[in-house]
Amino acid sequence: MIKNRQFGSVLQLEMGKEINGRVLYSMAAYFVDGILFDTGPYSVTGEARGFFPSLAVEKVVNTHHHEDHIGNNYLLAEQGIPIFAHQKAVPLIEDPSQWTGRLLDYQKLVWEYPPPSPCLPLGEYFQSRHHTFRVIHTPGHSLDHICLLEEEQGWLFSGDLFLGEKVKQLRSDEDIHQSIQSLQYLLQYKFDTIFCCSGRVFEDGWHKMQAKLNWWQEIYQQVINMKDRDLTDEDIRDQLLGEENILAQVTEGDLAKMNLIRSFLALRR
Numbered sequence: 001m002i003k004n005r006q007f008g009s010v011l012q013l014e015m016g017k018e019i020n021g022r023v024l025y026s027m028a029a030y031f032v033d034g035i036l037f038d039t040g041p042y043s044v045t046g047e048a049r050g051f052f053p054s055l056a057v058e059k060v061v062n063t064h065h066h067e068d069h070i071g072n073n074y075l076l077a078e079q080g081i082p083i084f085a086h087q088k089a090v091p092l093i094e095d096p097s098q099w100t101g102r103l104l105d106y107q108k109l110v111w112e113y114p115p116p117s118p119c120l121p122l123g124e125y126f127q128s129r130h131h132t133f134r135v136i137h138t139p140g141h142s143l144d145h146i147c148l149l150e151e152e153q154g155w156l157f158s159g160d161l162f163l164g165e166k167v168k169q170l171r172s173d174e175d176i177h178q179s180i181q182s183l184q185y186l187l188q189y190k191f192d193t194i195f196c197c198s199g200r201v202f203e204d205g206w207h208k209m210q211a212k213l214n215w216w217q218e219i220y221q222q223v224i225n226m227k228d229r230d231l232t233d234e235d236i237r238d239q240l241l242g243e244e245n246i247l248a249q250v251t252e253g254d255l256a257k258m259n260l261i262r263s264f265l266a267l268r269r
């Protein structure tokens, strides 16, 4: 499934595989002024092949190397369209076999393996015909993650960094301390609208980002206090975030509340 929605001059492309009439774990790419931010998972490549030519894409930017963001790069590369990402993402996008051996069953089912594509490193700024985007390295969700900020319009293309104010689950390979630093760094800039790869677009984005940072810092303090009282990781999770739900089960623990607790405690072990 590829579903379009217009937000002013920004077009959102919600992309996800349909199984038995249900769309599983969709993501959102964005298109504005000739630039395609992320290309979606390979599992929708048939539709993407038919749809992308109608966009007149001039350049592609990947917010990070995850398989749901780079899966259709190869379609654009076939047309000679250049693909850009953070320098740390370049080798991972050019040769996904370096990391796709670690994909779990749910990732292979809903997103599938991304084909390799050529990729160029981004500088500090990125230019489209009418806009200048500041490239901001925001590691945490992944080491190579970037956000793109259009300061005149107040747009922030936030990849998988934001997702929501109170997200209780974390991927097993995420580093919450890096994410907190990335939020603090990002909040030095001004922005209004967050275009999130979850498919949600947030107005008043700067304050929502600040609220996310505050919530993580509060939870961190509580985790530390509870650990000092010798509570187990499971008890801390249950008291602060509640028990795991179906998401942890389906993803073999890859998206789980426990990952958030353990990432908070990683510096203390």
Ligand SMILES: [Fe+2]
Binding pocket: 064, 066, 141, 160
């Ligand atoms: Fe991601």
